[in-house]
Amino acid sequence: MARVGTMNIPLAALKIQGLLRKIDDLQLPDSSRHDVESILVRQAARELDHALPWQWGHGRRTTTLARAIGSRAGLTFDALHHLTLASLLHDIGLLALPAQLAGQHRYVDSQSYAAIQCHPRIGAQWLEPFRFLRKASVIIAHHHERWDGSGYPYGIRGAFIPLEARVLSIADAFDAIKVPDAVDQKTRNRVAYRILKVASGTQFDPSLVELCGDCLAKDKSRNRFQH
Numbered sequence: 001m002a003r004v005g006t007m008n009i010p011l012a013a014l015k016i017q018g019l020l021r022k023i024d025d026l027q028l029p030d031s032s033r034h035d036v037e038s039i040l041v042r043q044a045a046r047e048l049d050h051a052l053p054w055q056w057g058h059g060r061r062t063t064t065l066a067r068a069i070g071s072r073a074g075l076t077f078d079a080l081h082h083l084t085l086a087s088l089l090h091d092i093g094l095l096a097l098p099a100q101l102a103g104q105h106r107y108v109d110s111q112s113y114a115a116i117q118c119h120p121r122i123g124a125q126w127l128e129p130f131r132f133l134r135k136a137s138v139i140i141a142h143h144h145e146r147w148d149g150s151g152y153p154y155g156i157r158g159a160f161i162p163l164e165a166r167v168l169s170i171a172d173a174f175d176a177i178k179v180p181d182a183v184d185q186k187t188r189n190r191v192a193y194r195i196l197k198v199a200s201g202t203q204f205d206p207s208l209v210e211l212c213g214d215c216l217a218k219d220k221s222r223n224r225f226q227h
Ligand SMILES: [Fe+2]
Pocket: 090, 091, 119, 143, 144
């Protein structure tokens, strides 16, 4: 870990911050900013894949579904852009976990769970200094809040949770759900969505779960939501 300011930041996160700093240094017209930001953040997400290999591709897959749900929810072009940046980097805070917890963030004891609960806040803290990631860092900070207020790190509920964070939490969970017995992609997605439905109204915003279902139903032939 390297010490920067008052925070210990692991080297993988510093490397990603180095990549992102390039954008804040560039003087770009607004019209080309979005493209450059997306390209660079996708590059940063690949670095994150190397550092969190047990969830390789999770950011990219989560982004595809989050954008689809966000479009259906009527998010503006600009809001979708910030949702994309947030989705690609949403788990960067996991880099702060002690090595022995790496890759075991699903089933852990209560002390370890407390450490994991910090990752949205830490990720947001690391990204917030970059001007172009300010909105994304708010979304990241809230990606584990729950509709009923029992989530983390702040325990806010319902419409108090930013809409983009509610979208991200659904796409994130959809990708993270394990369906080991699924014989094919279609079955896997069907079972994963059924599990999401069970948590609709408690963990997830029910209207967005419905929109997620619409996206999956509409996508059958295109097969965009691969796991
Ligand atoms: Fe997360």
